[in-house]
Amino acid sequence: MPEGPSILLMKENLLPFVGKQVTEASGNAKFDKEIFIGQTLLEIRTFGKQTYLIFDNAAIRIHLLMFGSYSIDEQTKPDQSLRLALIFSTGGMYFYTCSVKSVDLEFLSSIDWEADVMSDQWNPAKAKKKLKANPEMMVCDALMDQNIFSGVGNIIKNEVLFRIGVQPESLLGNLPPQKIKSLIAEARNYSFDFLEWKREFTLKKHWLVHTKSTCPICGQKLIKKQTGKGKRRSFYCEKDQTLY
DNA sequence: ATACATGTTGGCGC
DNA sequence: GGCGCCAACATGTA
Structure with missing residues (x-):
């Protein structure tokens, strides 16, 4: 659920x-x-x-x-x-x-409603600020951080990182500005795609990397690994997702 | 049947 | 007191 x-x-x-x-x-x-x-x-x-x-x-x-x-x-x-x-x-x-x-x-x-990625009040500029404030944080932990991306869970995390071609253990401080931008944009976009697929009971069918074993782009074997402070499982392609 | 998973909290040690 | 790490919890599924 x-x-x-x-x-x-x-x-x-x-x-x-x-x-x-x-x-x-x-x-x-x-x-x-x-x-x-x-x-x-x-x-x-x-x-x-x-x-x-x-x-x-x-x-x-x-x-x-x-x-x-x-x-x-x-x-x-x-x-x-x-x-x-x-x-x-x-x-x-x-x-x-x-x-x-x-x-x-x-x-x-007391709730920061602007941190909810699916809300009308979602504030991407504020998210950007929070990311900037944590240069040592891994991007996988940032996505799971409910104070930054409230609503994002492990599935969304894995799919977003694949979409933007970023390796989960990349540090926020190393991400080029356009990757930060797409990170913020896709956290929201993918959540809405998830919503529609879930509504149609076709969510799993649309997973590209989560629980998968091969990369849909290059066919190479995906890495499955516990990543970040959260030690949550990540699925990613070493070739198509860059470690920054 | 054992292990693992879409998540968070509370408690421990430093 | 604060921080970080980890065990605990709960249920369905492979």
Whole structure:
């Protein structure tokens, strides 16, 4: 489920509940669910991989992490994995094996919404500044950094780096300006391609390097390696992706 | 069946 | 106190 585009799709699916009143709240998430009963869901906002269900006095923050999932209108998984269920007169939303907590509305204003690569508020110039401030950082870590590219996950990371022909362990400070530019542009572009492919259930078919073994350009064997401080797996072509 | 994976956090040691 | 590294967690799949 979890990279930014998938979360945007989840939001779309939850949208019919906006304007509706919560009639029941349950699940094993450890926070005061009762206070949301009788409250109207005012808005759903996403920030990268996070989702905020916004009510009058507080918001519920949901993060699917690696294995989280959700369903609508019907509980589809064992009770034990149900973190949160919100029931409305028109149906319900169910969240499983994820991080759920309540945050006050003030918290929302502390979020740097301009860091969300899929947001209308996405600010490429600001991203550029953040990259400039970290010349020693590897580009693979930069892409995964939720303060810089909120919403980007490991799949997007691998595909973006292939698209722009940059080796994952390249240092930001060594990247030529036009590579920085395409890095920022493709982080957003690929996320939207991901969104459309995911919507059509053809995402995997479009992977060029992620989980692949040969380079689609030169046919050479791809390198599979844990890279960066995050030690997340990278798939890349030594020939078609330059180490800066 | 064992290992690994679309992710983050909290705790430990320095 | 702050930083960095790593274990822990959770579930489906190969």
